[in-house]
Amino acid sequence: MTFIEKLRARWRSANSLVCVGLDPDPMRFPSPFPRTAASILDFNRAIIDATHDLVCAYKPQIAHFSAVSAEDQLEGTIALIKTRCPDIPIILDAKRGDIGSTARNYAVEAFERYGADAVTVNPYLGRDAAAPFLEYEDRGVILLCRTSNPGGADIQDLMIDGRPLYERVARMIATQWNGAGNCLLVMGATWPAQMAAVRAIVGDMPFLVPGVGAQGADVEALVRAGRTADGTGMIINSSRGILYAGGGDDFAEAARREASRLRDRINQFRDCPPPP
C-alpha cells in the first residue's frame, strides 16, 4: 500500500483531515512530565492515546528531537504509532534537500532509519535532487510550495512571466516530478487564495497544510480553497495548538478536545462549494 493509498483510506475511515504535528518541547510539557528530553516519548504517547481516532496522520518534526539529542525518542515515537495505530500514515517533517549521494543518505534517514511513510523536502535544488526521495515510489514526497510564514514571499512570490514562483513550482512538480504519483505539496493555511490557484494547477494532488492552530488561519476559507471534489485532498496540521492546549493534568483531554474541534470545524466545510 502506498502512502497516498494509506492516506486516502485513513481520510475515509477516520472521517478526518486533521494531522497532529508532534513538535515536542520539553520546556512546555505539562506537570505530569519531567521537563527533559527523556520525557518526549511518554508525552507523545499520551498525545497519541488521546487523539488517534481523530486524525488522518501524525507529523513528527525532526528538529524538535535533534536539538535535544533525542533521536531515540523519535524512533520510539514512530515505532509506537506503527504498533498502536498501523493505519495512520506518518510524515517525517524534515524539509531535507541536497544532491547526489547526500540526498540518497537523507532519503535513507527518513524512509529506512525512521521508517516514515512520507517526508517533507525543499525543492530549491531541483528535480535531480528530489529524485532519490521520489524513487521510493511507495512513500510520499511532500515538497514545499507556498509556506505559511510571511517571509515565504521573499522567494516564493517572485513573479515569473507574470505569475508567482510558487505556481511555477507547483506546475513543475505536477507535470515533471510526479511520475510515480507520490508527490504532495506544502501549502500554508494562511494563504487561501494562493491555495485555490494551486489547486487549479495540480488537480487532486494532496496538500500538507500547516498554519492553523497557533498560526491562526481561517479554517472555512482554507478548506473551501484547498479541498478536492470529493471533499478531501488536504492534510491539515496543527501542532502547538493541540499539544499544549492544556498546561496541567488535563493536557490529554485538552488535546483531544482541540483535535476534535478542529476536525469538526473542517468537516463543516468539506462539502461546501469552492469560492467563486
Added chain:
Amino acid sequence: MTFIEKLRARWRSANSLVCVGLDPDPMRFPSPFPRTAASILDFNRAIIDATHDLVCAYKPQIAHFSAVSAEDQLEGTIALIKTRCPDIPIILDAKRGDIGSTARNYAVEAFERYGADAVTVNPYLGRDAAAPFLEYEDRGVILLCRTSNPGGADIQDLMIDGRPLYERVARMIATQWNGAGNCLLVMGATWPAQMAAVRAIVGDMPFLVPGVGAQGADVEALVRAGRTADGTGMIINSSRGILYAGGGDDFAEAARREASRLRDRINQFRDCPPPP
C-alpha cells in the same frame, strides 16, 4: 572571534582555500577500517591527521552520519577537530530551513548541540526563516544560491525581470539578510560565469564552492571567477575526491596528496586577473 574572522585568519595562516568535506561512507572505507558506522570517527581522524595543515575548513555533511544513526560519531569528529586544530573553522553541511520555533531548534542543533562554526541553510522559506540562524552573529550562515547540480537550474535559473533567480537571491541576502555580516553563499564550482556575476553583486561575501573533485569543475575558471581582490573569498570543497583518493593502506597519503594538489592548483590562480 566570529566565523568570518576565523576563516580569514585561516585562509592566511594555511595559505589555502581548500575545504575537506567529511562525507563518510562506510562502504567505501579503505581496508584498515571495518565497514561499519562505528569506524567513522577513526576514519575521519586519519583524514584530519593527514590533511589539517592543508585546509581552511572542514565540512562534515550531516546526512552521512544520520543515515547510519551515527550522531555520536559526528559529535566526536567535531570535538576532535576543535581539540586537534582549534583554528580550523567547522562548517556543518545540513541545508536546514524551516520557520519559527522549528528553525530555532535547527539552529540549536547546528550551533549548540554540534558546536559548528557555520551551517548551510536553504533560503526558499525566506528571511524570517533564516533569522534564527542569523541571530547567532558569531556563526556563519551559508545560504544556497546556485548549486552545482544540473537540476539546480529548475528553480534557481528562472528569470525574474530579465535576470536569473539566483542573482536576485544573492542581492537579497547581501542587502537585507546580512546585517550582522555573517552570511555566505553556496556557489557551485560548475558555473564560473554565474559565479563571476554573483561576485559582482555581493562584494567580498565568501562563497562555499562545492563541485570540484568528484564533480570535476575547472579550477582555473572558478578561481578566477569567484576570488576577491585579495585572492581569497572562497571555501573550495572537495569530499569524495580526497576521502577516497586511495582505496588501500595508502588512503591517508593519497588523501594528503589530493588535498595538497588541489591547494596548489587553486593557489596558482589566486592572483590572476579576473576574466574580462
